[in-house]
Amino acid sequence: xxxxxxxxxxxxxxxxxxxxxxxxxxxxxxxxxxxxxxxxxxxxxxxxxxxxxxxxxxxxxxxxxxxxxxxxxxxxxxxxxxxxxxxxxxxxxxxxxxxxxxxxxxxxxxxxxxxxxxxxxxxxxxxxxxxxxxxxxxxxxxxxxxxxxxxxxxxxxxxxxxxxxxxxxxxxxxxxxxxxxxxxxxxxxxxxxxxxxxxxxxxxxxxxxxxxxxxxxxxxxxxxxxxxxxxxxxxxxxxxxxxxxxxxxxxxxxxxxxxxxxxxxxxxxxxxxxxxxxxxxxxxxxxxxxxxxxxxxxxxxxxxxxxxxxxxxxxxxxxxxxxxxxxxxxxxxxxxxxxxxxxxxxxxxxxxxxxxxxxxxxxxxxxxxxxxxxxxxxxxxxxxxxxxxxxxxxxxxxxxxxxxxxxxxxxxxxxxxxxxxxxxxxxxxxxxxxxxxxxxxxxxxxxxxxxxxxxxxxxxxxxxxxxxxxxxxxxxxxxxxxxxxxxxxxxxxxxxxxxxxxxxxxxxxxxxxxxxxxxxxxxxxxxxxxxxxxxxxxxxxxxxxxxxxxxxxxxxxxxxxxxxxxxxxxxxxxxxxxxxxxxxxxxxxxxxxxxxxxxxxxxxxxxxxxxxxxxxxxxxxxxxxxxxxxxxxxxxxxxxxxxxxxxxxxxxxxxxxxxxxxxxxxxxxxxxxxxxxxxxxxxxxxxxxxxxxxxxxxxxxxxxxxxxxxxxxxxxxxxxxxxxxxxxxxxxxxxxx
Ligand code: MOS
Numbered sequence: 001x002x003x004x005x006x007x008x009x010x011x012x013x014x015x016x017x018x019x020x021x022x023x024x025x026x027x028x029x030x031x032x033x034x035x036x037x038x039x040x041x042x043x044x045x046x047x048x049x050x051x052x053x054x055x056x057x058x059x060x061x062x063x064x065x066x067x068x069x070x071x072x073x074x075x076x077x078x079x080x081x082x083x084x085x086x087x088x089x090x091x092x093x094x095x096x097x098x099x100x101x102x103x104x105x106x107x108x109x110x111x112x113x114x115x116x117x118x119x120x121x122x123x124x125x126x127x128x129x130x131x132x133x134x135x136x137x138x139x140x141x142x143x144x145x146x147x148x149x150x151x152x153x154x155x156x157x158x159x160x161x162x163x164x165x166x167x168x169x170x171x172x173x174x175x176x177x178x179x180x181x182x183x184x185x186x187x188x189x190x191x192x193x194x195x196x197x198x199x200x201x202x203x204x205x206x207x208x209x210x211x212x213x214x215x216x217x218x219x220x221x222x223x224x225x226x227x228x229x230x231x232x233x234x235x236x237x238x239x240x241x242x243x244x245x246x247x248x249x250x251x252x253x254x255x256x257x258x259x260x261x262x263x264x265x266x267x268x269x270x271x272x273x274x275x276x277x278x279x280x281x282x283x284x285x286x287x288x289x290x291x292x293x294x295x296x297x298x299x300x301x302x303x304x305x306x307x308x309x310x311x312x313x314x315x316x317x318x319x320x321x322x323x324x325x326x327x328x329x330x331x332x333x334x335x336x337x338x339x340x341x342x343x344x345x346x347x348x349x350x351x352x353x354x355x356x357x358x359x360x361x362x363x364x365x366x367x368x369x370x371x372x373x374x375x376x377x378x379x380x381x382x383x384x385x386x387x388x389x390x391x392x393x394x395x396x397x398x399x400x401x402x403x404x405x406x407x408x409x410x411x412x413x414x415x416x417x418x419x420x421x422x423x424x425x426x427x428x429x430x431x432x433x434x435x436x437x438x439x440x441x442x443x444x445x446x447x448x449x450x451x452x453x454x455x456x457x458x459x460x461x462x463x464x465x466x467x468x469x470x471x472x473x474x475x476x477x478x479x480x481x482x483x484x485x486x487x488x489x490x491x492x493x494x495x496x497x498x499x500x501x502x503x504x505x506x507x508x509x510x511x512x513x514x515x516x517x518x519x520x521x522x523x524x525x526x527x528x529x530x531x532x533x534x535x536x537x538x539x540x541x542x543x544x545x546x547x548x549x550x551x552x553x554x555x556x557x558x559x560x561x562x563x564x565x566x567x568x569x570x571x572x573x574x575x576x577x578x579x580x581x582x583x584x585x586x587x588x589x590x591x592x593x594x595x596x597x598x599x600x601x602x603x604x605x606x607x608x609x610x611x612x613x614x615x616x617x618x619x620x621x622x623x624x625x626x627x628x629x630x631x632x633x634x635x636x637x638x639x640x641x642x643x644x645x646x647x648x649x650x651x652x653x654x655x656x657x658x659x660x661x662x663x664x665x666x667x668x669x670x671x672x673x674x675x676x677x678x679x680x681x682x683x684x685x686x687x688x689x690x691x692x693x694x695x696x697x698x699x700x701x702x703x704x705x706x707x708x709x710x711x712x713x714x715x716x717x718x719x720x721x722x723x724x725x726x727x728x729x730x731x732x733x734x735x736x737x
Pocket of ligand 1: 215247248250356357359360535
């Protein structure tokens with residue numbers, strides 16, 4: 001029996017957020033604070049020949065103008081150090097004088113006011129030599145294409161993952177049906193509430209401190225220290241309240257330049273990017289072209305799949321290697337496919353970098369997988385639920401990496417839950433939709449047609465491919481006769497998902513005290529071990545296990561009369577292994593979670609407008625630690641995915657971003673979201689997670705696009721292999737224009 005785990009306790013950060021008391025990165029004000037503005041390159045590919053900062057420096061109120069020559073170690077990156085901090089002559093690293101996308105930075109100006117800094121930026125004179133611009137990943141991948149990172153290699157291919165499982169050719173030859181498709185998935189902007197912002201200063205003890213929202217304090221600390229040529233313990237990273245992240249804050253933005261300026265000037269320095277700077281200056285979801293050929297037998301069993309991915313990595317690696325690794329392992333969908341061949345490429349271009357974004361490669365890969373499933377079902381004359389259920393991954397079935405998925409597999413449970421709720425049922429001829437979604441169409445004007453679709457997905461929980469995933473926590477118990485107060489230390493980032501509330505619930509449960517006795521100290525590098533990132537849907541599992549482990553040990557010491565109790569504990573996840581370079585064979589992950597979603601849409605065949613009427617999302621979270629938060633995550637994920645598939649249209653041309661405002665890059669508002677989102681919380685525990693919890697953050701995003709496509713096909717008979725489903729694209733697909 002649990003008492004606090006499983007309850008929808010109010011979020012511990014709710015009050016300060018709804019009252020406006022919460023301090024986000026941009027809200028911080030310090031005495032004697034200076035302001036920073038950046039000179040962005042605003043060109044996609046060029047060599048910086050010279051920079052003349054004299055006029056800017058001469059402007060009254062300017063404290064400093066810094067360029068590449070002022071950066072001690074002019075390189076950074078979360079995975080590899082391929083990005084200069086500032087681009088220009090005098091760089092300490094080769095290639096640091098090259099601009100590779102419009103968001104590259106040439107100089108920073110620090111001044112007494114924002115206005116003076118902005119004015120001074122305009123006084124900087126830069127001489128550029130433009131270089132050939134490559135913005136099409138399919139061009140960039142060709143042998144002989146202009147190499148964008150010659151110091152790394154002569155090819156622009158920055159990632160190549162291979163899957164070789166079984167004999168695809170032989171299996172295709174024995175297949176009764178084969179479906180071939182080409183899918184194009186777009187860039188997506190994270191659109192978090194607050195653009196990139198932060199403050200850096202040297203504190204009273206001489207410690208260089210950076211306060212800027214991120215997803216992993218210790219990873220930021222390491223990169224900042226590297227670029228400044230400082231030992232890691234001379235840099236402190238602390239997160240203020242974070243207005244959303246979604247993967248977009250995994251890679252850094254303002255941190256190093258702020259730290260550099262504060263370290264040189266020994267005064268606090270602040271910057272806030274404009275929305276426009278945020279829209280062109282920092283990574284986005286990867287656009288990909290995915291080609292696929294899948295086969296099945298006439299009794300509806302998958303036989304083989306062959307796929308090629310070309311992902312636009314943009315100018316720098318960011319996390320492309322890991323994102324594409326995830327795309328590689330999740331591209332089967334939650335199905336068993338005995339033979340699989342795949343080549344997944346990431347390619348450098350002069351576009352804005354491809355970055356982590358909720359789902360981390362899986363939404364793109366599973367769009368392909370589920371569209372192939374939809375089309376195979378159609379070709380076989382099978383109901384799409386029935387076809388899926390004939391192929392679901394079962395315990396012991398191998399993934400494309402030739403090892404089974406670890407942990408209890410719940411694909412059947414989530415598909416059946418979503419399907420029943422959306423009007424399907426098991427009949428004597430297998431699963432069928434017994435409530436016809438089209439029935440309403442007869443009563444509507446003839447230009448309004450309705451359809452229902454369903455798709456499924458799965459996602460790893462935690463860091464993959466041999467990284468020894470770990471998370472540190474400390475629990476202190478105070479009191480004498482009875483416990484008065486518990487203090488939990490864990491660096492995990494609260495990016496809006498509710499993690500700190502979950503951790504307080506888990507600590508209270510493990511120690512056996514009321515929730516309000518728990519105090520959380522979080523999001524810091526000082527006196528704290530690493531929690532790992534708020535990513536890969538991993539925190540409930542990882543920081544949950546760390547806090548639970550520390551709390552249980554602390555409770556035992558309390559019971560043994562130790563006063564006060566202080567326990568530090570690091571949770572290590574089960575081991576994983578990296579891809580075999582030739583076959584992809586590995587044990588990539590230690591946990592998974594499963595999801596299925598149904599969508600009902602109404603298509604206006606005269607205008608091309610589509611309304612999403614209803615979404616049903618069945619998510620296996622293992623154990624809902626806080627059911628209200630689970631529903632919140634599901635609703636948020638659904639709305640974000642609806643933006644992706646229906647309307648968000650990030651347009652760049654020749655490396656320049658055209659949709660660089662929210663007036664042109666449209667995200668869903670209240671009028672664009674479904675009339676109803678039904679969350680079906682499925683709980684098939686994974687006993688290695690705390691109280692059986694798996695992870696949820698990315699799950700409700702994964703199969704939304706293909707579920708909607710199946711619904712649109714049900715309504716119109718047309719498959720859309722590319723999105724967003726703007727009215728223009730819909731009308732073209734319907735043959736109306
Ligand atoms: Mo996430 S997209 O794993 O930050």
